[in-house]
């Protein structure tokens with residue numbers, strides 16, 4: 462059942478190229494049109510939406526953070542992301558022209574379920590991004606995009622997360638197609654990039670050896686920090702969450718630009734700091750992250766840098782370099798998250814923890 466792996470989690474990490482391919486399957490037709498039949502919300506209704514609110518918990522929330530960047534960029538529809546457990550307690554402004562997107566691997570998370578019920582009371586349309594067929598959240602939602610990752614057994618979400626990202630990218634492109642905010646050829650280019658993702662993730666997994674060694678090196682670290690900007694920020698949060706859940710190590714993810722506003726005080730000799738470096742683009746993100754890294758190094762912390770394979774600018778800032786395939790900025794979480802999953806799994810294994818069943822955690826949290 463574990464397919465020769467020591468943990469379900471490791472099996473599920475290695476299943477990710479297949480899982481991502483399955484999320485994409487059948488969703489782009491021979492006429493270069495995205496087809497999300499199961500959406501069941503008419504194109505007219507989708508054109509009248511003036512706000513998107515994404516609600517989710519834990520790892521699914523981080524998928525939502527990435528989705529916000531992509532959806533706003535592609536559709537120009539204002540998009541908020543909110544923790545499901547906070548949503549209904551603050552009297553949120555939602556109505557008939559709001560699309561609420563609930564992301565949940567299990568489809569049974571009570572916080573998320575209560576949040577969508579609240580949204581429906583306010584007449585919002587609810588779309589679920591879910592992995593579990595027939596579970597409560599997609600049953601109660603108006604529409605669903607299934608991620609088709611297959612059962613996820615490990616308590617720590619891995620393929621669930623990557624496939625949620627893909628489903629959200631598909632949703633963003635679909636809305637752009639319906640509303641005409643992106644030309645067909647632009648959508649086609651992004652779809653081609655998505656179709657190439659299973660191979661890119663495989664590439665990351667085939668070169669994972671140095672990450673396994675890293676887990677040995679940092680097994681006794683009392684604390685680990687993760688930095689990222691833009692969509693690298695939720696990746697940093699996800700890397701930290703995996704480490705907390707599995708290795709029971711204090712870990713925090715930061716938006717790298719926030720470092721100087723406080724967390725920089727935490728930096729000290731030998732503290733491991735992971736950083737996700739965005740691809741070099743027209744904006745200044747890449748240079749900004751390098752300057753953040755310089756600050757980190759100047760204080761004696763150890764930097765573990767995830768960057769594109771041919772990015773030579775990062776070399777002086779990296780104690781350890783983890784190479785990633787070349788992908789566009791918005792899709793980078795699909796490759797950048799994988800080494801962080803493997804790192805947490807390996808570190809927890811070395812510490813002798815039960816990776817599939819971490820202490821105090823349940824696979825789906827069915828109480829508020």
Ligand code: M6R
Pocket residue numbers: 518519520521564565566567568569570573616617618619706824825826
């Ligand atoms: O089933 P869901 O996606 O609704 O679950 C949400 C969170 O409980 C879940 O992602 C949790 O944070 C995981 N243990 C993360 O690895």
